[in-house]
Amino acid sequence: MSGIAHDLSHRLADRAEAVCRHYLSNGRREGRYWLVGDIRNTPGRSLFVRLQASAKGPAGKWTDAATGEHGDLLDVIRGSRGLTDFADVANEARTFLNLRHPEPEPSTLRRRVVPAPAGHVEAARRLFAMSQPLAGTLAETYLRRRGITLLHGTGNLRFHPRCYYKPGDGPSETWPAMIAAVTDLTGRITGIHRTWLAPDGSDKAPVDAPRKAMGDLLGSTVRIGVPDSVMAAGEGIETMLSLRQVLPNMAMAPALSAAHLAAILFPPALRRLYIVRDNDPAGDAARDMLMERANAEGIEAICLSPTLGDFNEDLQRLGMDALRACVRLQLAPEDVLRFMSLPR
Secondary structure, three states: OOHHHHHHHHHHHOOHHHHHHHHOOOOEEEOOEEEEOOOOOOOOOOEEEEOOOEOOEOOOOEEEOOOOOEEOHHHHHHHHHOOOOHHHHHHHHHHHHOOOOOOOOHHHHOOOOOOOOHHHHHHHHHHHHHOEEOOOOHHHHHHHHOOOOOOOOOOOEEEEEEEEEOOOOOOOEEEEEEEEEEEOOOOOEEEEEEEEEOOOOOOEOOOOOOEEEEEOOOOOEOOEOOOOOEEEEEOOHHHHHHHHOOOOOOEEEEOOOHHHHHOOOOOOOOOEEEEEOOOOHHHHHHHHHHHHHHHHOOOEEEEEOOOOOOHHHHHHHHOHHHHHHHHHOOOOHHHHHHHOOOOO
16 A cells, blocks of 8 residues: 555544445444445445454454455545546545544434335235245255254244246246245344245255345344344354254354345344354355454354354264264353253
């Protein structure tokens, strides 16, 4: 970084929140971070800007959990204003630094991210209401074929025998589907996730995109069990249900993607969060961002890593005993006794 760029970046970092309020106005502050969709100021929660210096790094640094991109506040100015030449970015930064920026009113801090269209949320709620409980259905067959047999407390998972699927350029089809309710911290359904299944429940349906979500997902998860001071959060439903095979009394929160995992909201009573990562770069980025957010809120964050690609792969290929041994080594000692099922 040149001397001019370093000086401007340092001065902007001293006013990181003002920069975010000015250039990323569709976001909001949450704890020590500013959350927005991307550096083009798209509404959302996948990009996190650090507002205060910490052991993790200086103020003004940001990471987009959806893409893995990262940078500083000069990049925010460049992206939000659509600038390409550094001279234009520097001039815009100097202009900003010479302006007066009053402190935000409390109402500004409470402003919510623009939600998904109401019709999408209502359609999600209607589809969930039309679905049936999991027990005895092809969705249960599908999960059992993947080694998942502990299905107590899974009321947010249901089954629809003829769920519409729209291929990219063809007529609509119907396939059986596992339907998952995505809920906020109050338990209100904000969206749903569909996993289309083969007619015999042996696997996912042979379609191009057998998993799709609809509604307002950001911050919400598919909640399995009731969280108290400890819970686990990860990406896939099958991954988290596999972990639950050896931690049957721990609340699980599948977030459905790496970007959504990085942006989950924390229950008020949460004091320890297990972050369940998938073995890929997106999983690493989500883990790092969520761990930093949790620590900033005073929540202890512990990463749980699979031996193979994810915990469902561990369960299917390595077996229950190997999965239990892998997870046990990574748990806080008091949680082994509290949550772990031991072999009989």
